[in-house]
Amino acid sequence: xxxxxxxxxxxxxxxxxxxxxxxxxxxxxxxxxxxxxxxxxxxxxxxxxxxxxxxxxxxxxxxxxxxxxxxxxxxxxxxxxxxxxxxxxxxxxxxxxxxxxxxxxxxxxxxxxxxxxxxxxxxxxxxxxxxxxxxxxxxxxxxxxxxxxxxxxxxxxxxxxxxxxxxxxxxxxxxxxxxxxxxxxxxxxxxxxxxxxxxxxxxxxxxxxxxxxxxxxxxxxxxxxxxxxxxxxxxxxxxxxxxxxxxxxxxxxxxxxxxxxxxxxxxxxxxxxxxxxxxxxxxxxxxxxxxxxxxxxxxxxxxxxxxxxxxxxxxxxxxxxxxxxxxxxxxxxxxxxxxxxxxxxxxxxxxxxxxxxxxxxxxxxxxxxxxxxxxxxxxxxxxxxxxxxxxxxxxxxxxxxxxxxxxxxxxxxxxxxxxxxxxxxxxxxxxxxxxxxxxxxxxxxxxxxxxxxxxxxxxxxxxxxxxxxxxxxxxxxxxxxxxxxxxxxxxx
Numbered sequence: 001x002x003x004x005x006x007x008x009x010x011x012x013x014x015x016x017x018x019x020x021x022x023x024x025x026x027x028x029x030x031x032x033x034x035x036x037x038x039x040x041x042x043x044x045x046x047x048x049x050x051x052x053x054x055x056x057x058x059x060x061x062x063x064x065x066x067x068x069x070x071x072x073x074x075x076x077x078x079x080x081x082x083x084x085x086x087x088x089x090x091x092x093x094x095x096x097x098x099x100x101x102x103x104x105x106x107x108x109x110x111x112x113x114x115x116x117x118x119x120x121x122x123x124x125x126x127x128x129x130x131x132x133x134x135x136x137x138x139x140x141x142x143x144x145x146x147x148x149x150x151x152x153x154x155x156x157x158x159x160x161x162x163x164x165x166x167x168x169x170x171x172x173x174x175x176x177x178x179x180x181x182x183x184x185x186x187x188x189x190x191x192x193x194x195x196x197x198x199x200x201x202x203x204x205x206x207x208x209x210x211x212x213x214x215x216x217x218x219x220x221x222x223x224x225x226x227x228x229x230x231x232x233x234x235x236x237x238x239x240x241x242x243x244x245x246x247x248x249x250x251x252x253x254x255x256x257x258x259x260x261x262x263x264x265x266x267x268x269x270x271x272x273x274x275x276x277x278x279x280x281x282x283x284x285x286x287x288x289x290x291x292x293x294x295x296x297x298x299x300x301x302x303x304x305x306x307x308x309x310x311x312x313x314x315x316x317x318x319x320x321x322x323x324x325x326x327x328x329x330x331x332x333x334x335x336x337x338x339x340x341x342x343x344x345x346x347x348x349x350x351x352x353x354x355x356x357x358x359x360x361x362x363x364x365x366x367x368x369x370x371x372x373x374x375x376x377x378x379x380x381x382x383x384x385x386x387x388x389x390x391x392x393x394x395x396x397x398x399x400x401x402x403x404x405x406x407x408x409x410x411x412x413x414x415x416x417x418x419x420x421x422x423x424x425x426x427x428x429x430x431x432x433x434x435x436x437x438x439x440x441x442x443x444x445x446x447x448x449x450x451x452x453x454x455x456x457x458x459x460x461x462x463x464x465x466x467x468x469x470x471x472x473x474x475x476x477x478x479x480x481x482x483x484x485x486x487x488x489x490x491x492x
Contacts, residue, residue: 014050034107056130061158063111112222124234168269246298323425347434408451
């Protein structure tokens with residue numbers, strides 16, 4: 001299968017795993033031997049063989065399975081200790097130890113590592129099939145049901161991934177609940193598709209009482225890394241010039257408008273994850289959010305996404321963010337032409353809205369709706385449909401007209417503009433980043449703006465920096481750094 005929009009590349013032709021190969025893994029999973037099954041799947045991993053969709057989905061479920069509240073907790077698969085009884089056989093039967101086929105912490109960890117290995121050896125398209133798929137043009141592309149795919153506990157439970165609204169929903173805290181111990185008698189026989197044979201209701205109700213659920217569960221960070229790497233590899237395989245590269249598969253995770261027509265715009269879920277990542281204390285987690293933002297910027301510059309709506313959604317989050325998060329977000333955006341063009345547009349909108357009175361105190365907070373499980377029957381999009389999707393051809397090509405370089409005078413006006421919060425830390429951070437991005441784009445431009453050349457080489461820009469950033473003690477470090485940059489720009 002040729003990846004949509006990609007040029008010829010190794011491992012673009014993947015064969016299906018044989019029934020015997022698949023059966024080796026499924027047998028282990030049916031017996032609850034998850035680590036053994038994952039080890040077999042690792043041995044079968046090859047760029048020449050496409051992993052079955054159902055097995056990747058089960059691997060995702062195991063990777064997302066939450067650990068026990070305390071790591072000292074006895075593993076769920078262990079039998080409950082049963083004291084000897086001299087009672088009747090019937091009483092002994094009722095006292096039979098309980099067990100469950102819940103994945104262990106070790107199984108979750110090896111599943112996460114194997115997912116990352118798969119994204120480095122197999123095509124993004126083949127792995128993408130295991131993720132939730134929004135409806136395309138109101139049609140469901142459900143694959144034929146294979147009964148033997150759902151003999152194991154994790155196979156049945158993993159159907160919740162297929163039914164999610166989008167891939168970001170599966171990362172949310174509480175999406176995969178823990179399985180309670182179940183008597184062996186309830187595990188006997190097969191149940192029809194979609195029926196959970198384990199009791200998770202108590203866990204779900206407990207989590208519903210929480211007012212806020214994290215968009216990325218504490219144990220789901222490596223799954224987020226897997227998604228980011230999946231979309232990055234898809235982007236790298238997409239044909240086109242560097243400035244117009246984007247991930248068609250990421251675009252397909254943005255739900256189409258309910259009307260069925262017009263550009264897509266519903267990106268709240270991935271943006272929530274971006275800003276949640278940026279607010280973390282660990283550098284790796286912050287970088288994941290910035291990498292995801294870079295991917296979203298590539299998609300937002302296509303003709304099929306509502307750019308102004310996307311810009312508004314990012315701006316509104318920046319208004320409610322702390323100065324530290326604004327600094328981390330702005331300074332961490334990728335140093336590429338498209339990312340810096342977007343950053344320039346974002347700074348301009350932020351400062352323009354602020355000068356017009358649309359600040360954080362007048363904006364209503366974004367409502368946080370409770371996640372609703374999608375209707376069953378919305379299955380993965382077939383690979384042949386991916387190749388004809390509007391996300392991959394000229395209809396979604398790079399739209400450079402969405403962002404244009406403003407004249408230098410407009411940038412100077414935004415830098416020197418004053419209002420009620422003109423000297424607040426967040427405003428000065430955005431002004432600093434506006435100047436840095438504009439200077440960078442001028443430096444790499446084939447033809448520079450004449451006014452910029454004059455102020456950069458004539459000493460006026462250094463005076464401007466002193467005027468804007470020299471009045472506040474907390475901005476002195478930024479002022480000194482900018483003065484050093486201004487002197488470098490004057491020589492180039």
